[in-house]
Amino acid sequence: MTKSLFIIFFIFSLTLSIQEKSLSLAPDYFAKEKARVVRLADEYKALKPITVTAESSPRSAGGVHYFYSEGDYWWPDPGNPEGPYIQRDGLTNPDNFTAHREAMIRFSQISGALASAYLVTKEDDYVKSLSPHLRAWFIDADTKMNPNLLYGQAIKGRVTGRGIGIIDTIQLMEVAKAIEAVEGSGVIPASEIKQMKDWFAEYLTWMTTHPYGIAERDHGNNHSVCWAMQAAVFAQLVRNQEVLDYCREMYKTVLLPDQMATDGSFPLELKRTKPYGYSLFTLDAMATLCQVYAGESESLFAFETPDGKSLKSGISFLYPFVAEKESWPYQKDVMYWDKWPVRHSFLLFGGLAYGREKYLELWNTLEANFDTPEVIRNMPVRFPLLWIVQE
Numbered sequence: 001m002t003k004s005l006f007i008i009f010f011i012f013s014l015t016l017s018i019q020e021k022s023l024s025l026a027p028d029y030f031a032k033e034k035a036r037v038v039r040l041a042d043e044y045k046a047l048k049p050i051t052v053t054a055e056s057s058p059r060s061a062g063g064v065h066y067f068y069s070e071g072d073y074w075w076p077d078p079g080n081p082e083g084p085y086i087q088r089d090g091l092t093n094p095d096n097f098t099a100h101r102e103a104m105i106r107f108s109q110i111s112g113a114l115a116s117a118y119l120v121t122k123e124d125d126y127v128k129s130l131s132p133h134l135r136a137w138f139i140d141a142d143t144k145m146n147p148n149l150l151y152g153q154a155i156k157g158r159v160t161g162r163g164i165g166i167i168d169t170i171q172l173m174e175v176a177k178a179i180e181a182v183e184g185s186g187v188i189p190a191s192e193i194k195q196m197k198d199w200f201a202e203y204l205t206w207m208t209t210h211p212y213g214i215a216e217r218d219h220g221n222n223h224s225v226c227w228a229m230q231a232a233v234f235a236q237l238v239r240n241q242e243v244l245d246y247c248r249e250m251y252k253t254v255l256l257p258d259q260m261a262t263d264g265s266f267p268l269e270l271k272r273t274k275p276y277g278y279s280l281f282t283l284d285a286m287a288t289l290c291q292v293y294a295g296e297s298e299s300l301f302a303f304e305t306p307d308g309k310s311l312k313s314g315i316s317f318l319y320p321f322v323a324e325k326e327s328w329p330y331q332k333d334v335m336y337w338d339k340w341p342v343r344h345s346f347l348l349f350g351g352l353a354y355g356r357e358k359y360l361e362l363w364n365t366l367e368a369n370f371d372t373p374e375v376i377r378n379m380p381v382r383f384p385l386l387w388i389v390q391e
Contacts, residue, residue, distance in 0.1 A: 038120055044114060062161075067146070074158075107137060127185045138195060147200075148206045200234045221278075283318055287311060301354070315346055343363055345384065
């Protein structure tokens, strides 16, 4: 065996070993989660769909089928109340229009719970309850959302939409994972599954080609990470290998090198007014992006830059401050400091990938049911059974 073939064989064997260990550890940690998703799904089964067409804002420049949100940290100018909004970083304006964001989060929660419950029980009723929500958002002409974010994160008096609005659709990732989970049930007709995937394919094209999408991709900090995370998840659903390959390389050549310090911290997030929450959010997003490629011969969990940056070092940096929050040596978040941490996906995905039981144990003790809107919308993974292959 040549040296190069030996190296390839070693890496492949190591990947299989990690996956096997991950799956052997998983059942010990998912018992509470399986009970949780069935309980939630039973609560959600009777809920009716609510889409972007249910409410609208007079400040939106788009029609009834367009998603609309407003920049969180933009406020009326005290010196010119009717003029353009001014920025107050880290401080959320409570008078912003949030109905579409809330509807999408609700959709994500319902989809995640019902699809997870189907995975646990194999009962078709959960898929039957999910189907009307999927049709309402992606198929029905009267209620569907247009597949773009032209009017996301608008700012009164300044812009009708911005590229950074694309971060709002991280809520659709677990909808995409839900479609994957129930597709094989046969409950939803193949023609409807195709229409749902066509919607995601069109949205993926928009976010990879429109100037807003390109601006978000190149924005830096957590926005670029979330662009790649979403694009990879949606590309996986619609089998767009070109985008999957792009996002993998983006992680290796842009996201990890540009955003992580050699100690595993995220300097761009540490200088924000909410450094703790943003650090948790960014590491969750990076770990979720890596999880999209879990099981492939080229593991992003194992990737390391020449100067030693890796997801492993990011988790090693942040883990002590999750286990013991009061040891956080940086500025406390200006808002929501007392709401973190919760059950962060980097602990789960990292624990499985690296065989670190202490990560899994901590993940399993943290709160999985949280109701603070800021926390909900900044948790890209709320239904982990959709992401983990289990025997």
